[in-house]
Amino acid sequence: MDLIESERPQVPVEVEQSGSQEKLPLIELQVREYIGTFLWLGLLFALTAGLKVPLDSSPKAAAISISKAPWVFGAIQWLLQRWPAWLSGWVLPLLSMSVLLTLPWWGRKVGKTWAWIIFLILSLVWVGLTFVYWSESIN
Amino acid sequence: MGKQGNYSFTGHIRPRQIRAGALRLRATFCLGGFSFLAFIVLTITGVLLLFYYQPGDRAFASLSEINSVLPYGGFLRSLHFWAGQLMVISVFLHMVRVVWSRAYRPLRELNWITGVVLFGLTVILDYSGYLLRGGQESGAAATVGQALFTSLPGGKALATVFFGQPSPLNGSTLNMFVWHVFILAGAVGFLQMFHFWRIRRGGGVRPL
Ligand code: HEM
Numbered sequence: 001m002d003l004i005e006s007e008r009p010q011v012p013v014e015v016e017q018s019g020s021q022e023k024l025p026l027i028e029l030q031v032r033e034y035i036g037t038f039l040w041l042g043l044l045f046a047l048t049a050g051l052k053v054p055l056d057s058s059p060k061a062a063a064i065s066i067s068k069a070p071w072v073f074g075a076i077q078w079l080l081q082r083w084p085a086w087l088s089g090w091v092l093p094l095l096s097m098s099v100l101l102t103l104p105w106w107g108r109k110v111g112k113t114w115a116w117i118i119f120l121i122l123s124l125v126w127v128g129l130t131f132v133y134w135s136e137s138i139n
Numbered sequence: 140m141g142k143q144g145n146y147s148f149t150g151h152i153r154p155r156q157i158r159a160g161a162l163r164l165r166a167t168f169c170l171g172g173f174s175f176l177a178f179i180v181l182t183i184t185g186v187l188l189l190f191y192y193q194p195g196d197r198a199f200a201s202l203s204e205i206n207s208v209l210p211y212g213g214f215l216r217s218l219h220f221w222a223g224q225l226m227v228i229s230v231f232l233h234m235v236r237v238v239w240s241r242a243y244r245p246l247r248e249l250n251w252i253t254g255v256v257l258f259g260l261t262v263i264l265d266y267s268g269y270l271l272r273g274g275q276e277s278g279a280a281a282t283v284g285q286a287l288f289t290s291l292p293g294g295k296a297l298a299t300v301f302f303g304q305p306s307p308l309n310g311s312t313l314n315m316f317v318w319h320v321f322i323l324a325g326a327v328g329f330l331q332m333f334h335f336w337r338i339r340r341g342g343g344v345r346p347l
Contacts, residue, residue, distance in 0.1 A: 023156040032162065036169045040176055040225075047221040048214065055206060056274020059199055059308040066279045070269040072227055072262050077283065089287040100255045104243045112241055119238045123231075 074133030075126050096122055154339070166240070170233035171338075174261075175331060177226035182324070184219040189320065198273025198311030223265050230261050250337040253330055260327050267319040270302075273311035281310030 057064060069077035079088030099106070099122060107115035160166060191209060193201040205212040234254060237243060243251035266284070270277045281302055288298035303312030 022159040024159050024162060026153060026155055026157060028162060029157045032169075033172065036172060037176060040169075040173050041180075044180065044218065044221055044225060047225075048217040051217075051221075053217045053220045055203060056199065056272045056276040058203075059274055059278065059306070061275070063308060064275060066275060067283070068276045068279045069283060070266055070280060072265045072269075073280075080283065085287060085290050089290075097255065097259060100258075101252060103238065104245075104248045104251055107241070107244065115241075116238060119235075123235065 068137065069133070071130060071134050074137070075129035078129050078133040078136075096126065168232070168236055170229050170236055173229040174226055174233055177222045177229060178327065178331065180222040181219060181226065182328070184215055184222065185320070185324070187215055188219060192271070194271065194273075194311050194313050194316035196309070198271060198309065202271075202273060223268055227261055227265050230258050234258055247337075247341045250334060250341060253334050253337065257327060257330050257334065260323055260330070264319065264323045264327060267315055267323060270305070270310035270315045271319055273309050275308050277310030278306055278308045279310075281305040281312075281315070282307050 057066075067077075067081075076089060076093060079092060082088070099118065103115055103119060106118060110118075188205065191201060191205050191212070192198070202216070205216055207213060209215075237251065237254065266280070270281050270284075282305070285298045285302045285305065288294040288301060291297065299314075301314065301318065302310075303314030305312050305315070
């Protein structure tokens with residue numbers, strides 16, 4: 001379903017005339033984009049220069065016993081070390097993704113505050129587990 | 140070409156005027172734009188790495204050479220790595236911002252769904268990149284993923300499609316390489332364009 005230009009919902013005049021609807025030329029956005037790009041690239045170069053990215057252990061070296069996940073999957077790895085694979089590796093991640101996908105629906109069903117709380121709990125659990133795994137793996 | 144000819148390609152894909160409200164920092168915190176910027180840097184550095192990197196048995200050796208022999212190779216690899224981590228973080232924070240400002244509501248629902256898919260793909264892209272390192276850690280990480288797929292009914296074939304045949308000492312395979320470089324990166328690139336088009340439709344501005 002797509003809206004052609006003329007069918008877009010019209011903003012009421014009162015809103016249109018309030019400050020946030022005021023129109024500014026594109027250059028105002030471009031200036032902010034240049035500043036943002038500059039700062040972000042600064043951060044990237046600082047990380048690149050300051051923190052060395054390690055290589056793996058060579059496949060030709062004597063095998064060391066490792067069970068490792070990159071940090072993005074740290075939370076799943078943490079769960080896998082405790083619970084059966086079908087639960088930690090499939091059910092919980094897929095369930096979380098389904099809740100995320102249907103968040104607009106939850107927003108209508110249980111209200112915006114609850115949608116926010118559901119999202120927050122979900123995010124905090126996954127981010128929390130990622131940190132727990134990460135701190136355990138560097139010690 | 141008359142007056143309209145002045146508005147070249149950029150004039151065509153971007154609006155000429157922006158709502159003042161959309162320009163406020165707290166409307167976006169620039170997080171969607173930072174995610175896109177990371178993707179651009181990843182594409183450029185990724186293409187440069189492609190000239191030298193060899194998936195499979197030569198993966199670890201070719202990456203070591205990139206890292207320490209090739210001029211600016213270590214720098215390039217480091218840029219690619221850090222841009223990847225920054226992208227995962229900024230995509231996640233962008234999602235938090237969208238939920239916070241309740242921008243997932245109608246007119247933008249399809250973009251929310253596109254976004255969740257983009258988030259999932261970005262995380263998998265980061266994982267697939269890690270497997271391409273080709274050493275023992277990547278082998279261990281590939282083994283976990285492979286085992287997850289094989290535990291499904293008929294999962295052995297799926298595991299082969301995704302992972303190829305990695306060894307526990309080397310996660311880099313031609314399959315993983317094709318997923319990382321072409322399929323996943325291509326899908327994320329395409330979905331971003333769709334995302335941006337929908338943002339304009341929803342009355343917003345893209346990207347930063
Ligand atoms: C590759 C990753 C992504 C990129 C490059 C990207 C980029 C952008 C940009 C540039 C905007 C304009 C406003 C802003 O900067 O905040 C935007 C808006 C939006 N994004 Fe994303 N995004 C990505 C992933 C996601 C994810 C993971 C979600 C949610 C699950 C999402 C949902 C949305 C929605 C609903 C809007 C409209 C918000 C509004 O109009 O206020 N996006 N995105």
